[in-house]
Amino acid sequence: MRSRIAALLVTLLASAMPTAALAQAKFKLKPGAGGQACLECHGAFADQLRKASVHTPVKAKECTGCHNPHASDHKALLGADPSRSCLACHAMVPEGAKSVHQPAAEVRCTGCHDPHASPNKFNLVKPAGELCASCHAKLTQAAAKAGAKHRPVEQGCTTCHDPHASTSAPHVLKKAVPALCVGCHKVDKPVFAKRHFGYDVSKSDCVSCHDPHGSSRRGLLYDKVHSPVAKGMCSQCHQAPGSAAGFQPKQAGVPLCQTCHGPKVAQILSKNRVHAAALAGDACLECHSPHASKVKGLLRAEPARTCGSCHGDTMRRTAAAASKHQPVADGDCTSCHDPHSGDAPLLFAKASVLDTCGGCHDWLKHASHPMGEKVKDPRNRNLRVDCLSCHRGHGTGYKKMLLNATQTEMCTKCHEKYQR
Amino acid sequence: MPRDWKISIGFAALLAAATARAQAPVLTHTVSIYEDEKGQPLKAPEGVACGDGERLVVADTGNGRLLRLLYRNGVVSGGTPLVLSQLPYPVRLQLDGQGVLWVLDRKVRRIGRVDASGAFAGYLEVKGVPPESVVPGAFKLDAGGNVYLLDLAGVRALVLDASGAVQRQLDLPKKPAFFTDLAVDPAGTVYAVDASGGAVWSAPKAAKAFTLLAKGLKDNMSFPGSLTVSRGRLYVVDQNGDGVVVLGLDGTYQGRQLGIGWSEGLVYYPGQLCLDEGGSAFLADRYNNRVQIFSMKK
Numbered sequence: 001m002r003s004r005i006a007a008l009l010v011t012l013l014a015s016a017m018p019t020a021a022l023a024q025a026k027f028k029l030k031p032g033a034g035g036q037a038c039l040e041c042h043g044a045f046a047d048q049l050r051k052a053s054v055h056t057p058v059k060a061k062e063c064t065g066c067h068n069p070h071a072s073d074h075k076a077l078l079g080a081d082p083s084r085s086c087l088a089c090h091a092m093v094p095e096g097a098k099s100v101h102q103p104a105a106e107v108r109c110t111g112c113h114d115p116h117a118s119p120n121k122f123n124l125v126k127p128a129g130e131l132c133a134s135c136h137a138k139l140t141q142a143a144a145k146a147g148a149k150h151r152p153v154e155q156g157c158t159t160c161h162d163p164h165a166s167t168s169a170p171h172v173l174k175k176a177v178p179a180l181c182v183g184c185h186k187v188d189k190p191v192f193a194k195r196h197f198g199y200d201v202s203k204s205d206c207v208s209c210h211d212p213h214g215s216s217r218r219g220l221l222y223d224k225v226h227s228p229v230a231k232g233m234c235s236q237c238h239q240a241p242g243s244a245a246g247f248q249p250k251q252a253g254v255p256l257c258q259t260c261h262g263p264k265v266a267q268i269l270s271k272n273r274v275h276a277a278a279l280a281g282d283a284c285l286e287c288h289s290p291h292a293s294k295v296k297g298l299l300r301a302e303p304a305r306t307c308g309s310c311h312g313d314t315m316r317r318t319a320a321a322a323s324k325h326q327p328v329a330d331g332d333c334t335s336c337h338d339p340h341s342g343d344a345p346l347l348f349a350k351a352s353v354l355d356t357c358g359g360c361h362d363w364l365k366h367a368s369h370p371m372g373e374k375v376k377d378p379r380n381r382n383l384r385v386d387c388l389s390c391h392r393g394h395g396t397g398y399k400k401m402l403l404n405a406t407q408t409e410m411c412t413k414c415h416e417k418y419q420r
Numbered sequence: 421m422p423r424d425w426k427i428s429i430g431f432a433a434l435l436a437a438a439t440a441r442a443q444a445p446v447l448t449h450t451v452s453i454y455e456d457e458k459g460q461p462l463k464a465p466e467g468v469a470c471g472d473g474e475r476l477v478v479a480d481t482g483n484g485r486l487l488r489l490l491y492r493n494g495v496v497s498g499g500t501p502l503v504l505s506q507l508p509y510p511v512r513l514q515l516d517g518q519g520v521l522w523v524l525d526r527k528v529r530r531i532g533r534v535d536a537s538g539a540f541a542g543y544l545e546v547k548g549v550p551p552e553s554v555v556p557g558a559f560k561l562d563a564g565g566n567v568y569l570l571d572l573a574g575v576r577a578l579v580l581d582a583s584g585a586v587q588r589q590l591d592l593p594k595k596p597a598f599f600t601d602l603a604v605d606p607a608g609t610v611y612a613v614d615a616s617g618g619a620v621w622s623a624p625k626a627a628k629a630f631t632l633l634a635k636g637l638k639d640n641m642s643f644p645g646s647l648t649v650s651r652g653r654l655y656v657v658d659q660n661g662d663g664v665v666v667l668g669l670d671g672t673y674q675g676r677q678l679g680i681g682w683s684e685g686l687v688y689y690p691g692q693l694c695l696d697e698g699g700s701a702f703l704a705d706r707y708n709n710r711v712q713i714f715s716m717k718k
Contacts, residue, residue: 253573255552272509272527279529279555280572281594310598310616313642313660345464345482345707346689379682382454382461382709389682 027064035061038069051117053124058116066115083107086115092164099172100165112163132157139213146214152184153213160212181206195219197234198241209291222292228260229291236260237290249290253283271341277310278340287339304331307339314394321395323402328394335360336393353386361387378414389414444653444666444674445716447701449685450494453478453711456487457499462709466691468702469513469521476702477521478711479510479692486510486523488538491700491713506540507532512692514561522561529555531569546578548586554578558601558646568610570602577602577610577623577630590623590630601647603654605669613647613656620647620654620671634671641665641676650695657693657703662686664693664703682708 029037039046039061048058057065068079078085086109093104103111112131113123124131133140143153152159160180161172169176175183178201186192187202206212209229210220217223221230228236237256239245249256258265268274277286284290287306288298299306308315318328327335336356338349350356354371358364364371370385377383387393390410391401404410412419455461463482470476470491478487480501489498509527516522520541521534533541544567546554557572565582579588590610592599598616605611608625611633618638621630645659653674654667662680667673678687691704701714 274526274529276557276572276598276600280557280598281575283573286595309596311643312616313618313638317642377682380684380708380710382463383682 027069029064035063038063045116048117052119053121054117055115055123082110094165094167097165097167099170101163101172104164128156128158143213146211147216148218148220149214150212150220178202178204178206181212197232199234199238199247200241201247204247208289211294222289222294224294224296224298225292226290226298253285254279257284268340272343273347274341275339275347302331303333307333318394320397321401322397323399324395325393325401353388357387378416445699447664447677447714448717449712450700450715451496451713452684452705453487453489453496453499453713454709455499456480456501458501460501462487462711464706464709465704465711466511466526466706467513467524468692468694468704468711469515470694470696470700470702471515475515475519477513477515479513479523479704481509481511481526481691481706482709484508484510486513486521486534491702496713502534502538504532504534504540506543507534512558513694514559516561516565517563522559522567524556524559531556531559531567544580545584546580546586547584549574549578549589557599560602560604562604562608563606568602568604570599570612572599575599577612579610590628592621592630600643600645600659603647603649605649609669611647611649611654613644615643615645615659618642618644620656620667622671634667634673637665637667637673640673646690646692648693648695655693655695655701657690659689659691662688662690664690684712687712 035058048054057063063069064079066079066085067077069077072078074081080088087107090109093100103109109115110125112125114125115123118124120127120131126134129140143149157163160174162174163172166172166174168174169180173180182202187200193200209222209225211222212220215221215223217225228234235241237249239248239250251259254265268278278284280286287300289300290298293299295302295306301309304315318324327333333339334349336349337347339347342348344351344356348356350359354364369390371387371389373384375385377385377389383389390403392403393401395401396403398405402410404413408418408420453462460483462478462480465478466481467479468477474490474492476489476491476496478489480487483501484503486502486504486507488500488502489496506528507523507525509525510523511526512524514522519536522544523532523534524530525532531544533544535541545551546569553573554569554571555573556569558570560568562568566587567580567582567584569578569580571578575592575594577590577592578586579590580586592612593614596616597614597619599612600615602610602612610623610630612621612630613619614621617635618641619635620633620637622633623630641656641658641663642661643659644656644665646657648655648657649669652669654669654671656665656667657663658665658676663676663678665673666675666677678685678690680686680688682688687703687705687708689707691706693704694702695716696702699716701716703712703714705712
């Protein structure tokens with residue numbers, strides 16, 4: 001037992017020692033010999049040392065802090081796997097982090113940082129804003145074009161986000177909303193209350209109405225705003241300002257939405273099959289934002305993401321398919337499906353498969369394999385031949401979304417006499 | 421505990437698991453039901469009830485009717501249609517011990533009862549919670565006449581007595597989980613299947629909440645739509661993955677059967693599965709417009 005404790009202490013002490021010092025001892029280098037010896041061959045590397053931001057071991061010319069001068073199983077003669085080399089000194093993702101930036105989660109440190117030196121702060125490979133935009137281009141372009149800009153965005157992404165991980169909030173935010181927002185926006189100021197129609201929104205989810213990255217609308221509201229919000233008629237859905245119930249809605253679920261969207265709700269509920277999401281839990285709010293959204297129809301996210309939050313299996317299968325149906329590739333589920341309800345199978349928006357496909361494909365009008373109500377499927381007497389007899393609507397591993405690898409294999413499933 | 425004992429116990433557990441897996445029943449197609457007694461084809465049937473002697477009832481959902489049949493010695497007979505205005509779109513069925521057929525109707529979003537003569541015997545009225553707050557997504561009956569109701573709106577399982585009075589409420593996890601069916605075993609343990617997460621939750625008879633029984637099954641079941649418990653196993657119908665997944669009551673994966681297709685023995689967006697005491701499995705093969713009957717051989 002004592003020997004175990006001793007070993008543990010040695011390990012702890014070793015891990016506490018600077019990597020460079022360990023390397024110095026490991027390679028029995030003469031004091032000061034490390035980097036100087038390397039520069040004799042790697043002379044061009046001296047330029048690195050003149051850059052504005054130089055990695056500490058490089059500045060100390062302790063090349064052996066990361067590299068093995070003799071041989072290595074890793075690229076660039078690194079002393080360890082590249083991910084482990086960085087983690088030896090920089091534990092950037094704390095245990096139990098609530099959200100982690102993808103490159104940090106995958107320990108792809110060199111995606112953002114130059115391990116030697118850089119003209120940019122923190123050894124970033126590009127200036128910070130430009131670096132974030134290299135992956136988050138859609139977001140940064142929209143923010144740049146926004147008529148109403150949020151000042152922290154102009155100051156840089158790291159004003160609100162931690163580039164590595166967050167222990168307290170999603171989206172690698174430094175704090176969760178609204179704590180992050182109220183750090184700058186003083187909720188006790190009269191103007192704040194006035195702009196929120198007298199409601200105490202200090203504990204509300206600010207980003208359910210406001211786009212923190214910028215917007216073309218006044219007050220940084222998302223582009224698509226629910227009509228009562230746009231008109232400042234919050235009390236149409238919420239209890240009156242100052243009421244004991246706070247900011248609670250007057251009713252929960254469908255009945256509240258029904259007060260304005262009665263005909264639409266009635267039409268949805270009149271169908272044989274109502275999409276379970278429209279009945280479950282928060283009903284309409286499962287998919288729609290009650291306040292504002294970036295997406296048409298006040299959807300909480302792009303259609304594919306909204307649908308994929310329950311139908312992840314379909315999304316994964318489709319993503320893996322070699323041939324995809326164009327609307328599926330575009331994430332436009334509602335091209336074929338009614339997201340609310342329907343009488344047709346699979347919540348198709350049209351009565352039959354042929355009607356659904358015929359909306360875009362006019363094969364039946366000129367030349368096609370016989371299809372329709374009069375054409376029985378030889379495999380099953382209760383089926384008629386339609387597009388889905390040979391294709392899958394989302395996509396398959398084979399060309400043209402066919403069910404089989406070759407046309408022969410597929411056709412002979414019905415035309416058995418041609419089987420070889 | 422001595423090390424060799426641990427090894428022996430571990431080996432025995434592995435052997436037992438392997439044996440259980442090896443003994444998981446195999447579904448072998450015997451016969452299919454395609455039409456009623458007058459030859460009208462089935463259309464998108466979603467439900468099937470069995471287990472009351474030789475009686476078999478099909479929810480011929482797309483045709484908005486029920487079909488009453490007999491299944492004896494591997495032969496299906498009958499097929500008398502029953503159209504009830506109160507149950508225009510039946511999707512889930514179960515026969516109780518008194519021969520009453522319980523029907524979940526997706527259009528009216530209520531559970532109705534049909535007596536042995538085929539007459540509508542009223543809707544189940546849920547008492548003890550605001551009725552408008554309940555949207556049934558699935559239900560099961562136990563031998564004692566209790567009703568286990570999956571409430572989509574409340575995201576919970578309600579245990580009701582035969583009169584509809586709430587006896588117990590078991591909350592289910594909310595989004596991203598999405599529950600499509602529940603089942604109850606003879607010991608009173610309630611199981612619920614999360615289609616979105618590929619997980620099964622369970623609550624023993626005295627439990628006040630569900631606990632996770634099996635997770636990470638998404639690779640084995642794409643979007644489970646129906647759950648049945650029989651003889652110490654859970655049978656999960658994988659609606660979007662076109663198959664039946666067999667789990668132990670402890671959630672262990674024991675195998676997957678059937679596959680997508682249009683010929684007999686294959687399925688296309690299957691619905692409810694019913695298992696009878698005689699070792700037959702009845703599966704509503706929804707978008708193949710038929711009900712398939714399988715024998716369950718080990």
